[in-house]
Amino acid sequence: MSLVVQKFGGTSVADPEKIKNVVDRVLRFVGQGHQVVVVLSAMAGETNRFVDLASRMQKIPDPREMDVLLASGEQVTVSLFAMGVKARGGKAGSLLGDQVRITTDAGHTKARIREIDPGRIMALLAAGNVVVVAGFQGVTENGDLTTLGRGGSDTTAVALASVIGADVCEIFTDVDGVFTTDPNVCASAKKIDRITYDEMLELASLGAKVLDIRSVGIAKKYGIPIHVRSTFTDNDGTWVVREDGEMESRMVSGVTYSKNEARITVSRVPDTPGVASRIFTPISDAGIVVDMIIQNARAGDMTDMTFTVPRTDYDRAMEIVAEVAADIGAGKVGSSTNIAKVSIVGVGMRNHAGVASTAFRVLSDEGINIRMISTSEIKVSCVIEEKYTELAVRTLHDAFGLGDEAQPVEEDWG
Amino acid sequence: MSLVVQKFGGTSVADPEKIKNVVDRVLRFVGQGHQVVVVLSAMAGETNRFVDLASRMQKIPDPREMDVLLASGEQVTVSLFAMGVKARGGKAGSLLGDQVRITTDAGHTKARIREIDPGRIMALLAAGNVVVVAGFQGVTENGDLTTLGRGGSDTTAVALASVIGADVCEIFTDVDGVFTTDPNVCASAKKIDRITYDEMLELASLGAKVLDIRSVGIAKKYGIPIHVRSTFTDNDGTWVVREDGEMESRMVSGVTYSKNEARITVSRVPDTPGVASRIFTPISDAGIVVDMIIQNARAGDMTDMTFTVPRTDYDRAMEIVAEVAADIGAGKVGSSTNIAKVSIVGVGMRNHAGVASTAFRVLSDEGINIRMISTSEIKVSCVIEEKYTELAVRTLHDAFGLGDEAQPVEEDWG
Numbered sequence: 001m002s003l004v005v006q007k008f009g010g011t012s013v014a015d016p017e018k019i020k021n022v023v024d025r026v027l028r029f030v031g032q033g034h035q036v037v038v039v040l041s042a043m044a045g046e047t048n049r050f051v052d053l054a055s056r057m058q059k060i061p062d063p064r065e066m067d068v069l070l071a072s073g074e075q076v077t078v079s080l081f082a083m084g085v086k087a088r089g090g091k092a093g094s095l096l097g098d099q100v101r102i103t104t105d106a107g108h109t110k111a112r113i114r115e116i117d118p119g120r121i122m123a124l125l126a127a128g129n130v131v132v133v134a135g136f137q138g139v140t141e142n143g144d145l146t147t148l149g150r151g152g153s154d155t156t157a158v159a160l161a162s163v164i165g166a167d168v169c170e171i172f173t174d175v176d177g178v179f180t181t182d183p184n185v186c187a188s189a190k191k192i193d194r195i196t197y198d199e200m201l202e203l204a205s206l207g208a209k210v211l212d213i214r215s216v217g218i219a220k221k222y223g224i225p226i227h228v229r230s231t232f233t234d235n236d237g238t239w240v241v242r243e244d245g246e247m248e249s250r251m252v253s254g255v256t257y258s259k260n261e262a263r264i265t266v267s268r269v270p271d272t273p274g275v276a277s278r279i280f281t282p283i284s285d286a287g288i289v290v291d292m293i294i295q296n297a298r299a300g301d302m303t304d305m306t307f308t309v310p311r312t313d314y315d316r317a318m319e320i321v322a323e324v325a326a327d328i329g330a331g332k333v334g335s336s337t338n339i340a341k342v343s344i345v346g347v348g349m350r351n352h353a354g355v356a357s358t359a360f361r362v363l364s365d366e367g368i369n370i371r372m373i374s375t376s377e378i379k380v381s382c383v384i385e386e387k388y389t390e391l392a393v394r395t396l397h398d399a400f401g402l403g404d405e406a407q408p409v410e411e412d413w414g
Numbered sequence: 415m416s417l418v419v420q421k422f423g424g425t426s427v428a429d430p431e432k433i434k435n436v437v438d439r440v441l442r443f444v445g446q447g448h449q450v451v452v453v454l455s456a457m458a459g460e461t462n463r464f465v466d467l468a469s470r471m472q473k474i475p476d477p478r479e480m481d482v483l484l485a486s487g488e489q490v491t492v493s494l495f496a497m498g499v500k501a502r503g504g505k506a507g508s509l510l511g512d513q514v515r516i517t518t519d520a521g522h523t524k525a526r527i528r529e530i531d532p533g534r535i536m537a538l539l540a541a542g543n544v545v546v547v548a549g550f551q552g553v554t555e556n557g558d559l560t561t562l563g564r565g566g567s568d569t570t571a572v573a574l575a576s577v578i579g580a581d582v583c584e585i586f587t588d589v590d591g592v593f594t595t596d597p598n599v600c601a602s603a604k605k606i607d608r609i610t611y612d613e614m615l616e617l618a619s620l621g622a623k624v625l626d627i628r629s630v631g632i633a634k635k636y637g638i639p640i641h642v643r644s645t646f647t648d649n650d651g652t653w654v655v656r657e658d659g660e661m662e663s664r665m666v667s668g669v670t671y672s673k674n675e676a677r678i679t680v681s682r683v684p685d686t687p688g689v690a691s692r693i694f695t696p697i698s699d700a701g702i703v704v705d706m707i708i709q710n711a712r713a714g715d716m717t718d719m720t721f722t723v724p725r726t727d728y729d730r731a732m733e734i735v736a737e738v739a740a741d742i743g744a745g746k747v748g749s750s751t752n753i754a755k756v757s758i759v760g761v762g763m764r765n766h767a768g769v770a771s772t773a774f775r776v777l778s779d780e781g782i783n784i785r786m787i788s789t790s791e792i793k794v795s796c797v798i799e800e801k802y803t804e805l806a807v808r809t810l811h812d813a814f815g816l817g818d819e820a821q822p823v824e825e826d827w828g
Contacts, residue, residue: 016470050490056430057494058501065500068493068508072486076464079482080471086479087472094482098512099557143513 002167003035003125007135007157010044011174012231013077016084022172022231023084026130030090035125037164039135039157040081042073063108064144067137070109071097071145074134074153081132092130095120097137098145102156104138110149111138113156116163125164133160151212158215162222169219170227171211177228177237178203178210180402181255186394188403192253193236196243199253200226202345202379216240243347251355252346252400257393259340259386261291262314263371264321265306268298268331278328279305282320288313291341292374292383302331306372308383311337339371340389343381344396355400356380362399368392416581417449417539421549421571424458425588426645427491430498436586436645437498440544444504449539451578453549453571454495456487477522478558481551484523485511485559488548488567495546506544509534511551512559516570518552524563525552527570530577539578547574565626572629576636583638585625586645591652592617592624594816595669600808602817606667607650610657613667614640616759616793630654657761665769666760666814671807673754673800675705676728677785678735679720682712682745692742693719696734702727705755706788706797716745720786722797725751753785754803757795758810769814770794776813782806 006026013019022038030036050069054061061069078094085092100120104111124131135153138146148155154171161169176191178200183189195203197220204213211228219226219240229237247253269275276295283290293307309317314337325333349355359380363370368391372383384392397403420440427433436452444450464483468475475483492508499506514534518525538545549567552560562569568585575583590605592614597603609617611634618627625642633640633654643651661667683689690709697704702723710718723731728751739747763769773794777784782805786797798806811817 016467019471053430053490053494054497057433058497061497062500065493065496065508068489068496068510072489072493075482075486075489076467079479079486080467082479082482083468083471083475086476094479096482096559145510 005161005169007039010041014044040077041153046073071137094132098139102138111146154212154215172231251348251352261308262337265334271303338386340386342392419575419583421453424455428458454491455567460487485551492546508546512553516552525560568626568629584641665762665766671756675722676751679748685717752800754800756806
């Protein structure tokens, strides 16, 4: 007998028929003798409906009230789910975030979990119930409802798994697992069977949408295996687990991309101590996260400073930078929103030299100019022109043999 | 400056535009220097949507889970309302039933309020907020969500008014107030300006739908004036208040009717001690409320026993009665679902003899046969054939001069 948390997203519980299918799936598993805590999102479409309603009331909806509104969505799915279990003769009880007592900070619409009380869940499990917990929501110490932001139900599921000591946290979704790259871009993309927490963290932060990055961080911290799998099949999906020896033999696990960034270049910046701080402090003060930074020396104590920001923050960042550039006597400010970041990720890079240079070479062979580069121990990211995104992804995916494990381009690795 | 509870029903908050209208109305009142606690229902149509969703999950939805589902409805309206106040530059905070701490018993879907903590509401009022409370919902001591059943938001409003010591509880609705009878049946129906708690209790229990009977009982107990009025005008509506001398000069305040009952007659019941108990105990054990009972003596120690039950319980009641009738050796069981109950209500009856006989006479003059009669100090009810309902209502309304106060049929009274 195992203790398992199973999380189902909004498309899996979009209407009563879909909820019944999930109920049957969970009850089959319970019938094999397992204990299950189910974590649910709101029905697909509900969050958009709420956002629309709120925007009709207030231009920038009050965050505290927005959370009250949003939290009603999971309340609907957990109650319907519990009814569905009972209709099949099973035992079930729903719990909202504040009923579990998932305590968070007061950062409304993007709160962070502080503490979870496992008591009520364990008592319901011990009494033979399927425990149905509303994902995405918590409560402050003052009793105000909060929500955990994007991917919040994944976070709820993994955090619950850690406090109740679950054997695994299963994240059910509408795809078969985590893929070597976006199958819409590259037809030879393959499901990854096993991947490390660190690789998954990189993939999630680089734009792979299947699993929220915070949930992976929690899973890593507490050593909870995550199993990302399809709601619609019984096939094994992708296991996100601790690193083991076998994994290191694979140089690259996945290729990902993001079109959510913009590039800003300040030219002819006087190359004096503290000048970088004068540019980046006001940007950071405005809550804008700078991703990559490159500094190119020029003649005459001048330097060009290039960096990327999220495209949604582009306009604000440009205003700030224009002001700063004038203040410090820099040259003109250039920019582009037509950029993309493509990345390769893999723990094997640590033991295989030349992965980065192979990536640069194959992109260059396709005539793709690399504008910026950033690397970590298990990742190489390149900023390129947006129009080359799909070509770059396919080129890297092929070059590292991800689509067809029998033919990696081994001869080229340093 | 006064402290007022204002309750708005589902049709008043059916969409963002309607909610904004209510926000403006409340803020005009706040602008006059008053403190306001707003109690809201779910958007019109939401409860039906939830009932439909639940019925698709489970034939008889689990009551605990049904309450979790239903309570999400007011969560939507209170958060949107608070946003609306803030959009207008006002201060507001929403509170759900469990956040106020409206403690109820565990009678899911029809829970009764045990205790309300005024602390959080008073603190928000003191800080200058419009306090927006979710109607219809509460929480058990164990932290399970409950709902208060039909008319529950009225109950929330009046109960809150009593614990915070409000000057008045205003119930906003889509009609101008309480009418002397149903305006759809009788064109001369008039709005009642003032009515006593006891009259309102009788009218509510006899079928007038504008105000829930439980809320009137609470208002009476704590002496909270209720003002039933229109959401769409500034006109005075109907004040439900303690009895005063002026009211007794009016013999009849209103005429009401109900088509929700069915009649059952057990003929040739042996007239022995305890036989009534043998019939009515199993009916009561089945949770069926018997309204009126008549016993007609026959020759030979036999009696006919006639009584009424809610039409929704008719089938179950007939099964039970058929069995009992066989057991006790009674004759055949007759019944009719084509009946209606028409009633006249007024505190003045206590001081004006002959009100009942006038009612019987005017109905008889119209050829309407009275099948059953029940009376109280301030009420006379008659069961008649359903097809005569509207005629009977108009006849009684005219006879007691409710449509035109200048011409009561005074000459006929006692």
